[in-house]
Amino acid sequence: MTSIYTSEAGAERLSRLYREHLASWPVPSEHRHLPTSQGDTFVLSCGPEHAPPVVLLHGSSTNALNWFADAPEWSREFRLHAVDLIGEPGLSAPSRPPLTSDAHARWLDEVFDGLGLETVAVVAESLGGFLAVDHASRRPGRITRLALLCPGGLGRQRREMVLFAAALMVFGRGRAAMSWLCGTSDIPEYARTVSSHFRPRMEKLPRFDAAALRRLAMPLLVIVGDRDRMFDSAGTRRALERAVPHAVVRRLAHTGHFLPRQTGPIADFLRSREKTGNRGSVGIGDPKQIRRG
Numbered sequence: 001m002t003s004i005y006t007s008e009a010g011a012e013r014l015s016r017l018y019r020e021h022l023a024s025w026p027v028p029s030e031h032r033h034l035p036t037s038q039g040d041t042f043v044l045s046c047g048p049e050h051a052p053p054v055v056l057l058h059g060s061s062t063n064a065l066n067w068f069a070d071a072p073e074w075s076r077e078f079r080l081h082a083v084d085l086i087g088e089p090g091l092s093a094p095s096r097p098p099l100t101s102d103a104h105a106r107w108l109d110e111v112f113d114g115l116g117l118e119t120v121a122v123v124a125e126s127l128g129g130f131l132a133v134d135h136a137s138r139r140p141g142r143i144t145r146l147a148l149l150c151p152g153g154l155g156r157q158r159r160e161m162v163l164f165a166a167a168l169m170v171f172g173r174g175r176a177a178m179s180w181l182c183g184t185s186d187i188p189e190y191a192r193t194v195s196s197h198f199r200p201r202m203e204k205l206p207r208f209d210a211a212a213l214r215r216l217a218m219p220l221l222v223i224v225g226d227r228d229r230m231f232d233s234a235g236t237r238r239a240l241e242r243a244v245p246h247a248v249v250r251r252l253a254h255t256g257h258f259l260p261r262q263t264g265p266i267a268d269f270l271r272s273r274e275k276t277g278n279r280g281s282v283g284i285g286d287p288k289q290i291r292r293g
Contacts, residue, residue, distance in 0.1 A: 003199075004087060004094045010197030014089050017193060021065050026072050034114035038107045039093025042084040043115065047075035053117055054270060056082040059126030059150075061200045063090030065190065066125065070263045077271060081115055085128060089198045100206050104131050105138045112142065121145035121270055126230070126257070127152055130205055137212040147221045147266050150228055150257050152205040154213075155235030158228075186258075213243035220247040221269045223262055225255030 005011035022031070022044065029046040044064045054074065058066035064082035067074075074080055084090025086097075086107060097103030108131065112120060122143050124132035129151025136143045222240060224233035233251065240247045252259060 004089070004096070006197050006199060014194060014197050015091070017190065018063060018065070018090065021068075021190065026068065027075050032114075033091070034111055036086075036093075036107055036110040036114070038086050038095040038097065038103070038110075041086060041093065041107070041111055041114075042091035043111070044082045044084075045080065045115075046071055046082075047077075047079040049079060051077060051079040052121065052270075053115070054078045054080050054121045054123060055112070055115075055117070056080060057122060057124035057128030057132055058082070058085060058088070059128050061089060061194055061198055062191065063088060069261055070266070073263050073267055074270070077267070078121075081117075083111055085131070087201065088127075089194050096201060099130070099134075099201075099203065102138060105135045108135045109139065109142075118142075119144045121147075123147045123149075123266055123270075124151065125149040127201070127205075129153070133208060133213075133216065136218065137208065137215045140215050140217065143218055145219050145270065146216070147223075147269050149223050149259055149262065150225060150231060150233070151222065151236065152231060153208050154222075154239045155224075155232035155237075156207070157205050157231055208239075210239075210243040213239060216244050216247070219269070219272070220244060221250070221266070222247055223250045223252065223259060223265070225252050225257060225259055227255055228257045230257045 005014070022029075025044065025046070027046050029044050032043045032045065033040040034043060035041075042064070056064070056067050058064065063084045067080070067082050071080060071082075084092040086092045086095045086104075097107075112118075119142055122132050122136075122145070124147070126149070129148040130153040132143065132146060132148065133151060133153055136146060220240075222236065224231075224236055226233055237249045237251065240249055250265070
């Protein structure tokens with residue numbers, strides 16, 4: 001059960017550190033383990049119980065802590081459900097079904113059902129963005145509003161960059177590899193610890209075709225960094241312009257895969273009730289605070 005970790009001791013250390021961080025979650029929260037066909041799934045929920053629900057899906061090599069700094073603002077108006085993705089360094093099952101199958105969509109159905117959510121807004125990042133688009137394209141209508149941060153599966157995955165970073169890690173340069181790949185030297189200590197004990201998914205993400213993207217009829221906000229070394233952000237913009245013309249794409253200048261925190265813009269998007277118009281690509285300014293748990 002520790003195959004996604006480098007060792008049993010590493011798995012135990014990350015679990016202990018994660019639980020310590022969860023104990024300092026900035027707003028009152030509750031923890032659940034939902035049974036699914038892929039194993040138990042951990043969900044942290046916070047915010048008013050009867051407020052509009054929002055599911056949060058983090059990226060690779062992280063967990064619900066990804067949303068630590070966003071939670072205080074978002075939970076004022078929304079009931080947040082931060083899901084630990086399966087196969088990632090959280091408290092969910094280590095299962096990693098093929099990304100080319102419908103297994104993750106069925107898993108998310110089970111998570112939504114377990115939370116009692118017939119429809120829901122979703123905020124997702126990187127790998128979580130890929131899973132959100134995959135689900136939305138297979139289950140039209142269930143995700144009612146979608147905000148994506150540097151999502152996978154739209155622009156070309158720069159796999160050669162990932163492999164170069166992996167090679168640096170083999171030679172003991174993990175911190176330098178993370179900084180180079182993510183486009184910032186501001187890597188939190190917890191993230192560096194995860195990189196020392198966790199084996200991330202290395203398979204290439206499938207790309208969504210135009211037919212799948214055209215099924216994204218919900219209001220859609222996509223925020224990318226123009227210097228993302230993991231995904232071709234210009235390709236992401238082009239794919240959406242062609243297939244999802246109502247999507248709003250915001251490009252952050254001088255920014256890599258770790259984005260400046262988008263707490264305010266995403267809150268505005270979530271609380272907005274109008275249909276997103278065809279506004280195309282929008283460039284915005286330089287980052288200050290890097291997002292990560």
